[in-house]
Amino acid sequence: MNVMPGIATLSVGERKLLQDFVDEHQLFYGPDPAIMRNHKLEPRTAAEDAAMKKHDDPHLLNQVRGRVISALSESFRMVEQMGAAPGAKWGDLVTAIFSASGDLSEISPAGIVTFAGVCQYPIKFVNKYWTHDPTVGVRHGDGFIHNDSRYGGIHNTDQSMMMPVFHEGELVCWVSSTIHEGENGAIEPGGMPAKAESRFDEGLKMSPFRIVEDFQVKRDILTFLQNSVRDPKLQFEDLKVKLHACLRLMDRVRAVIAEFGKDALVAYLRRNLEDTEAEVHRRIAELPDGTVRFNTWIDSTLREPALLKVACAARVKGDRMTMDFRGTSPQLSNRSVNAVMGSTKVCFLTGVLQNIWPDLPHNQGVLAAFDFESDANSLLDANNDAPCAMSLLPMFRTITVATVSFPKFIYGLPDGAKARATVTLAAQYNQPATFVYGGLTQHMEVTGNFCADINGNGQGARENRDGEHGVSPLFGFMCDTGEYELAEEELPMVRLIAQHLATDRVGWGKYRGGLGYEQMVTARGTSMWGFMTGQSGSWFCSAPGLFGGYSCPAYPIAKVKDANVFDWFKEKGNAARFPYDIVELMNERPIESGRYVTADAGMTFEMVQEGEIYMICQGAGGGYGDVLERDPAAVMKDLSEDLISHESARDIYHVVYDRRTLIVDAAGTRAARDAERAARKARGKPYADFVRDWVTEAPAEDLPYFGSWGDTGRIIAGSGKTRQVMDAGAIQPVFMPDPRELRIAALEARVAELEG
Amino acid sequence: MKVLVTEYLRLDLAAEKWECRRCDHEIAGARENYKTGLLIHDREPSEIHKPMLDPKRYGFTFAPNPRWCRILEYYCPSCGTLVETEYTVPGHPPTHDIEFDIDALKAQWANRKPVVERTPGKDLPRPEGHHHHHHHHHDHEAAKG
Numbered sequence: 046m047n048v049m050p051g052i053a054t055l056s057v058g059e060r061k062l063l064q065d066f067v068d069e070h071q072l073f074y075g076p077d078p079a080i081m082r083n084h085k086l087e088p089r090t091a092a093e094d095a096a097m098k099k100h101d102d103p104h105l106l107n108q109v110r111g112r113v114i115s116a117l118s119e120s121f122r123m124v125e126q127m128g129a130a131p132g133a134k135w136g137d138l139v140t141a142i143f144s145a146s147g148d149l150s151e152i153s154p155a156g157i158v159t160f161a162g163v164c165q166y167p168i169k170f171v172n173k174y175w176t177h178d179p180t181v182g183v184r185h186g187d188g189f190i191h192n193d194s195r196y197g198g199i200h201n202t203d204q205s206m207m208m209p210v211f212h213e214g215e216l217v218c219w220v221s222s223t224i225h226e227g228e229n230g231a232i233e234p235g236g237m238p239a240k241a242e243s244r245f246d247e248g249l250k251m252s253p254f255r256i257v258e259d260f261q262v263k264r265d266i267l268t269f270l271q272n273s274v275r276d277p278k279l280q281f282e283d284l285k286v287k288l289h290a291c292l293r294l295m296d297r298v299r300a301v302i303a304e305f306g307k308d309a310l311v312a313y314l315r316r317n318l319e320d321t322e323a324e325v326h327r328r329i330a331e332l333p334d335g336t337v338r339f340n341t342w343i344d345s346t347l348r349e350p351a352l353l354k355v356a357c358a359a360r361v362k363g364d365r366m367t368m369d370f371r372g373t374s375p376q377l378s379n380r381s382v383n384a385v386m387g388s389t390k391v392c393f394l395t396g397v398l399q400n401i402w403p404d405l406p407h408n409q410g411v412l413a414a415f416d417f418e419s420d421a422n423s424l425l426d427a428n429n430d431a432p433c434a435m436s437l438l439p440m441f442r443t444i445t446v447a448t449v450s451f452p453k454f455i456y457g458l459p460d461g462a463k464a465r466a467t468v469t470l471a472a473q474y475n476q477p478a479t480f481v482y483g484g485l486t487q488h489m490e491v492t493g494n495f496c497a498d499i500n501g502n503g504q505g506a507r508e509n510r511d512g513e514h515g516v517s518p519l520f521g522f523m524c525d526t527g528e529y530e531l532a533e534e535e536l537p538m539v540r541l542i543a544q545h546l547a548t549d550r551v552g553w554g555k556y557r558g559g560l561g562y563e564q565m566v567t568a569r570g571t572s573m574w575g576f577m578t579g580q581s582g583s584w585f586c587s588a589p590g591l592f593g594g595y596s597c598p599a600y601p602i603a604k605v606k607d608a609n610v611f612d613w614f615k616e617k618g619n620a621a622r623f624p625y626d627i628v629e630l631m632n633e634r635p636i637e638s639g640r641y642v643t644a645d646a647g648m649t650f651e652m653v654q655e656g657e658i659y660m661i662c663q664g665a666g667g668g669y670g671d672v673l674e675r676d677p678a679a680v681m682k683d684l685s686e687d688l689i690s691h692e693s694a695r696d697i698y699h700v701v702y703d704r705r706t707l708i709v710d711a712a713g714t715r716a717a718r719d720a721e722r723a724a725r726k727a728r729g730k731p732y733a734d735f736v737r738d739w740v741t742e743a744p745a746e747d748l749p750y751f752g753s754w755g756d757t758g759r760i761i762a763g764s765g766k767t768r769q770v771m772d773a774g775a776i777q778p779v780f781m782p783d784p785r786e787l788r789i790a791a792l793e794a795r796v797a798e799l800e801g
Numbered sequence: 802m803k804v805l806v807t808e809y810l811r812l813d814l815a816a817e818k819w820e821c822r823r824c825d826h827e828i829a830g831a832r833e834n835y836k837t838g839l840l841i842h843d844r845e846p847s848e849i850h851k852p853m854l855d856p857k858r859y860g861f862t863f864a865p866n867p868r869w870c871r872i873l874e875y876y877c878p879s880c881g882t883l884v885e886t887e888y889t890v891p892g893h894p895p896t897h898d899i900e901f902d903i904d905a906l907k908a909q910w911a912n913r914k915p916v917v918e919r920t921p922g923k924d925l926p927r928p929e930g931h932h933h934h935h936h937h938h939h940d941h942e943a944a945k946g
Binding site for chain 1: 804805806807808809811834836837838839840841842843846848849850851853854855858859860861862863864865866868869870872874875876878880881882883884885886888889890891892893894895896897898899900901902905906909913914916919920921
């Protein structure tokens with residue numbers, strides 16, 4: 046319903062007349078805040094209530110649940126086996142089942158929580174707007190597609206197929222299948238355009254609409270979609286893959302209905318949600334009442350360096366928990382790094398399910414147990430005008446927020462506490478560290494997408510052991526980094542380093558985070574190819590440690606331009622002489638003609654010539670605990686595995702040992718560590734003295750700073766003369782100047798100066 | 802009653818004190834910010850995250866930019882344990898990260914047994930070994946640690 050300004054001045058009759066007119070003549074069905082801002086469960090329907098009264102045997106419902114999970118698992122594997130997108134091949138997908146009202150009740154066990162979590166919004170949109178619209182309707186055999194994150198989604202590269210399941214004319218549930226498709230016709234190829242300055246630069250903007258009728262893809266609509274993207278084959282193939290996964294899922298659900306009855310299915314779907322929410326409240330009630338705060342900064346808009354604060358205060362009171370993101374950076378209306386709140390919440394849900402309570406059913410009941418606070422027009426709660434193609438940057442920090450906040454509530458709980466569902470662990474690396482690519486392949490096909498290297502984030506250290514190297518993306522514990530050789534067959538890319546773990550790029554601690562690996566790629570056999578990357582954290586470390594552990598390092602991009610490595614191989618006659626190591630290559634510069642460059646790892650799309658080299662590093666997870674408590678034997682093992690250098694063993698861990706034999710001098714190590722503890726006490730200042738000298742009224746004048754400083758109610762935006770200060774409740778979206786215009790202005794000023 | 806809070810911190814609810822779990826040092830009042838009782842050092846970030854690419858040639862080296870990022874290290878004044886690290890922007894007020902309602906905590910722990918040492922949380926189950934191949938079985942046992 047639209048609310049008209051000034052309506053209060055009208056009589057009751059006039060008011061009704063006007064309201065009826067407006068409701069019947071809605072100009073545009075945009076994203077509906079009543080749907081998009083509500084992450085709670087829909088009220089229990091009369092049908093659900095009746096079904097739950099009829100079926101209250103938990104054993105029967107669990108049997109139904111097992112059958113449905115098996116069907117979800119099967120449909121997931123179908124998509125994984127058949128999908129064309131790199132994301133589909135390596136697990137960046139999900140299939141899911143929703144209640145008739147659209148609440149997410151269960152996902153495929155290995156699936157991506159966020160994809161299914163955000164899918165509730167478009168299903169609720171279809172329920173609300175299309176079911177009773179005489180020009181649309183929702184019928185047996187229909188399939189709806191969607192990708193616009195403003196209607197529910199992480200970013201526009203993810204496409205969902207949603208199908209209603211009817212039984213004897215009654216809608217009983219929805220099923221869905223979602224893939225990170227990649228290419229979507231945006232201003233940059235590959236589907237995640239960092240360069241997007243408005244939402245109209247983001248490519249396909251599918252509000253939820255019907256593309257399947259009577260189980261058949263409508264060819265006219267499909268053609269329109271294919272015509273709008275760089276990879277029409279991908280668009281067609283994966284649409285069919287998602288459709289058939291939904292059809293199989295639907296078959297299995299109908300078999301469940303045939304065996305157990307419709308009401309058993311309905312009762313399970315609802316009870317699964319209500320029981321899960323109740324369990325989360327029980328776990329929250331075990332935590333101490335109080336507040337845990339955490340601040341982190343994104344150091345890039347992917348167009349220019351900037352310090353964008355993500356602030357969080359997690360508050361527990363009884364069985365309620367509120368995630369308060371007020372004080373976070375304002376939205377940047379012409380940059381791609383914004384997120385809408387509906388997506389932000391679901392990303393936080395991933396953080397909880399992947400790191401804190403992985404044993405819970407992965408459904409919306411978990412999310413419904415939490416409350417959220419945010420500033421309107423902030424980076425995590427942007428309005429619908431802001432581009433959010435690279436919403437991963439702020440949203441991934443909400444996963445990090447979970448891994449920093451929850452351990453401080455949970456660590457001290459008694460052994461039997463339900464909230465202690467898994468080991469305490471530090472933050473996983475939280476950047477999409479991969480190459481996005483696009484152009485013309487060696488097979489003369491136009492394409493754009495990203496590499497599965499995104500799925501190799503180092504795991505955070507745990508309270509009882511080190512993190513795993515390159516284990517999974519922080520948003521999906523079962524995704525794989527894929528077979529690069531398959532990509533090389535299809536794409537004009539050659540990987541020069543095969544997942545080489547990078548020495549000394551460690552989140553140090555008593556237990557260290559898992560490491561990331563180097564990625565060194567070049568192009569070959571194409572006349573038109575290019576790369577982009579979307580990492581932040583090149584100046585400000587992105588993945589924090591826990592309980593005294595250190596963060597991951599800062600990761601830049603490195604390039605060798607104006608040189609052809611294949612010519613160099615030919616010239617030297619032996620490719621084995623090439624330094625397959627970023628540090629060695631960049632410091633020794635063996636290709637004489639090359640231009641060696643480093644920059645922040647948020648690189649908008651740029652063309653690459655054959656043999657030019659692009660390098661990034663997948664990142665490490667945060668460390669856990671005091672470095673001086675690391676077992677010297679573990680330090681020696683790290684050395685023998687080339688994970689760290691001798692300098693780090695000495696300067697970070699303070700271990701004394703024989704460099705040749707790696708035999709530890711236990712007494713020497715004890716003495717060195719005692720000396721370091723004494724040195725800490727000598728250099729550390731008492732809190733009050735430190736704060737007096739350290740704290741400033743505002744960030745340094747020249748720092749491009751966005752977000753609160755001390756007081757979360759006061760928001761700072763920008764640097765120098767253009768810096769603004771705003772009330773947190775009244776944030777004006779920020780527009781950034783074009784970096785090229787600034788550069789031209791600086792150069793023109795310099796020219797004028799030189800010309801006198 | 803003493804309640805563990807982190808690897809290095811616990812609360813003595815009766816005395817209302819934050820304590821160091823390594824040396825039992827009384828750090829601060831339980832209703833205060835525990836950081837007020839620790840020593841702080843503004844750590845040059847490149848000492849921890851060393852520049853690996855030649856800083857004379859490159860602006861981005863794998864080390865953080867010290868004008869953008871500092872590491873606040875919090876030490877126990879008694880035993881020198883590194884209790885907490887805080888990555889922050891130069892001049893930003895230190896974050897009061899843990900603020901518990903002590904009265905509520907007392908009520909909550911009134912019916913709980915004290916926990917002196919944490920046993921790590923539940924670990925994921927490990928896959929079964931191949932019992933018919935003895936060497937695999939052996940590897941499996943070793944992996945259990």
